[in-house]
Amino acid sequence: MNDDHRDDNTRTPSRRRFLECMAWAGAGALWMVQGGVAQARLLGAAGDGTPAPAASFGFVQISDSHLGFHKAPNPDPVRSLRETIARINALPQRPDFILHTGDLTHLSKPEEFDTVAELLKEAKTGQVFYVPGEHDVIGDNGKAFFARFGHGANGGGWYSFDHGGVHFVALINVLNLQPGGLGFLGADQLAWLKRDLAGLSDSTPIVLFAHMPMWSLYPAWGWGTQDAAEALALLKRFGSVTVLNGHVHQIQQQVEGQVTFYTARSTAYPQPPPGAAATPGPLQDLPAGDLRHAIGLREVRHVRGAQPIAVTDRALD
């Protein structure tokens, strides 16, 4: 079903063997029970007697891997990321690509970036697209991150691409933050976004991804983007806009007109629901065994129809 993007999926036999080998080696306990489905599938035709349209393609979102974190409730985020990748490799339909929505690392250290890059080579997918989280840009405004994981030639690190008729936009909202502020896009990025969207028809499905939530999820904890409204104004004319974020280590969802916002689980550890704890720090006192219910991946499918983007979240257990 991905004929228009066959190039993305082409691999040499040796590469494929290597990946299968790595997937097997990294599987461990991961060839496991299918995870719970935490979000409704938004497939438009379900239940009306007509067969649901087949997905034209699928991709996966993962987020907040925090390599370098070494405390409760997950002293081994390398292992949980490896398990997440094994889950991706076990999906019935291979994702065309993976989006990582930031906080790859905990402290922006070179060895943490190295580990992420190595682990994600195990993923059976066409490509991995990244945006940084605030933990990835510590001390150098993202220089090390962009050198390894950047896409395109834009000075600010933002970029876009088209796949299967969907326009994907990667925004950076973790740089040039101001005291007391939230996530921030800035005038240069907004001007670029306006130009980027200008040539698209209103019926083009848009998937926008960035690290921090693009809606005011909980500003007291910094969970929002202060100039997101300006970006969303540019998206108003489009019939389907899906916004995929990370940062909050839990599934949250919001619908505003034609725009649906989703935050994803972390691959490392959960954080408390908005306002449910003194701070947004890691949920450390999880009962034993509960961690694997609280971390995982998100599978997203594109279906040709009125509601083209379907989201399914899968915990590791």
Add this chain to the structure above:
Amino acid sequence: MLRTFFSFLLCLPLAAAVHAASPGATTAHRDGYQVDIHEFRFQPAQLVVPAGAHVTWTNRDEEPHIVVSAGNGFASSPALDTGDRYTATFAKPGTYTYFCSIHPQMVGTIVVK
């Protein structure tokens, strides 16, 4: 009080080593002022010190934090993991606003008289 502070340092050899690598470390304790980073807040949020004072931030959270001057008034810290300390020296009178660029909702002020 000073003695208590020194015995506290002895209990934290690793943190002290990190501290020693930071600017102004050799004389940091003589006029040492402390800011705790705890529960995603700088405590105290405003600290008044005399010119020449050394201010040491200590991260007591499980999360990393960072001390970033809002107007480049003093050198920013590296990422401070749990227990890490950072000292800056404030030579000139003025109001120095700073924040954590990982969690920008965290804001503090050093007022140098």
